[in-house]
Amino acid sequence: APVPPTGGDPLAPREAGATDAAVLLSARGIRKSFGANEVLRGIDFSVRRGEVVTLIGPSGSGKTTVLRSLNGLETPDAGTLEFDGGPSIDFARPADKAARLAMRDRSAMVFQHHNLFPHMTVLENVVEGPIRVQRVPKAQALAEASALLERVGLAEKHDQYPHQLSGGQQQRVGIVRALALKPDLLLFDEPTSALDPELVGEVLHVIKELADEGWTMVVVTHELQFAKQAADEVLFMDGGVIVERGAPKEIFTNPREERTRRFLDRIL
Ligand code: ADP
Numbered sequence: 001a002p003v004p005p006t007g008g009d010p011l012a013p014r015e016a017g018a019t020d021a022a023v024l025l026s027a028r029g030i031r032k033s034f035g036a037n038e039v040l041r042g043i044d045f046s047v048r049r050g051e052v053v054t055l056i057g058p059s060g061s062g063k064t065t066v067l068r069s070l071n072g073l074e075t076p077d078a079g080t081l082e083f084d085g086g087p088s089i090d091f092a093r094p095a096d097k098a099a100r101l102a103m104r105d106r107s108a109m110v111f112q113h114h115n116l117f118p119h120m121t122v123l124e125n126v127v128e129g130p131i132r133v134q135r136v137p138k139a140q141a142l143a144e145a146s147a148l149l150e151r152v153g154l155a156e157k158h159d160q161y162p163h164q165l166s167g168g169q170q171q172r173v174g175i176v177r178a179l180a181l182k183p184d185l186l187l188f189d190e191p192t193s194a195l196d197p198e199l200v201g202e203v204l205h206v207i208k209e210l211a212d213e214g215w216t217m218v219v220v221t222h223e224l225q226f227a228k229q230a231a232d233e234v235l236f237m238d239g240g241v242i243v244e245r246g247a248p249k250e251i252f253t254n255p256r257e258e259r260t261r262r263f264l265d266r267i268l
Contacts, residue, residue: 021049022085024184024216025070030079030091032065039065040076041240047185047218052211054227054248055220057237058263063220066237067187070218072104084184108183112190114174116162122149122173123158126180134181141180148176152206168199172206179210186210186217193222224268228252236260 023046030043039062047053055063068074070081076091083089083103089096116125126145130136136144149155152172162170171191178186188207192200204226211217211230221227227234227248234251236244236259244257255261 021051023047023082024049024051024084026082027066027070028080030066030069030076030081032062032069032074032076039240040069043079043240043242045235045242045245047216048232049184049216050214051216051232052230053218053233053235054231055218055235055237056222056224056227056263057243061237062240063237064189067109067189067218067220070185071107071109071187072100073109075100106183107185107187108178108181109187109189110171110174110178110191112194114162114170116170116173116177118162121159121161122154122165125162125173126177129177129181145176145180148179149173152176166199167195168202171195171199171203175203175206175210184216186215188217188219188221190220190222222267224252224264236263238263 026046028044030040031038032040043062043066045053055066057063065074069076078092080091081089081100081103083106086103087096087099089099089103116122117128120128123142123145126149127138127141130141130144131138146155146158149158152175154169154172154176157165157169157173162173165173175191191207192203195203200223204223207217207219208226208230219227219231229248231248233245234248235242236251236255236257238259244251244255244260251260252264255264
């Protein structure tokens with residue numbers, strides 16, 4: 001079984017007191033503009049080890065930009081990030097670039113489209129990062145990749161190419177490719193929104209299992225049912241701010257803010 005680099009046995013059941021766990025990630029005052037368009041207007045949140053945080057909200061509210069800011073795909077204009085007790089990264093200071101890069105390597109992103117290499121087999125896709133980027137010995141990388149593929153029900157697909165798989169299988173390989181990097185933090189950017197409806201369930205099931213195993217994750221999703229079942233905390237974003245946050249039960253059954261209510265009424 002894959003073992004996250006720190007944080008114990010990933011197969012152990014989640015502890016009821018997960019919210020008492022150490023803070024893994026803390027973001028403060030994150031701001032980002034694209035030209036004149038201010039997309040993030042001061043985002044504050046933290047993620048504890050083993051916690052599942054979901055970001056919901058209307059299209060264009062800034063969810064993906066938050067996620068991309070967490071692993072260096074976007075650079076905020078201002079704000080700070082602290083990761084796992086490391087030094088605070090201040091985005092207003094370009095000198096903090098080294099710390100930003102170090103942090104980036106500790107998270108792994110699963111995209112809306114799987115982004116698998118079409119000319120590589122499933123197994124080659126999964127071991128590419130560990131071998132080439134992390135310098136893991138080939139035999140070890142192959143063994144770990146095989147175990148992971150088996151866990152998500154893809155043991156027989158090792159030697160197939162992405163185009164030979166269904167969309168749901170491709171996305172599961174995408175998830176395994178992220179897991180193979182043994183990140184501290186998994187980031188999911190609408191992982192099921194490009195799938196045919198009948199394939200959504202199998203992918204959400206895998207993500208839910210990972211959540212139950214104790215992986216720390218931030219998930220941007222339109223799947224409110226998933227958020228209800230898997231999230232420890234739901235952040236509702238609108239217009240570049242977090243309008244409301246709380247446990248799924250609070251947000252979905254008793255939202256405090258009018259904007260949250262209107263959003264939920266529209267999509268539930
Ligand atoms: P969401 O994930 O909530 O749909 P996004 O974070 O994708 O929202 O986008 C928020 C806003 O930022 C949108 O208005 C979008 O058009 C804009 N945006 C996102 N990425 C870029 C970019 N690379 N260049 C210019 N505008 C962008």
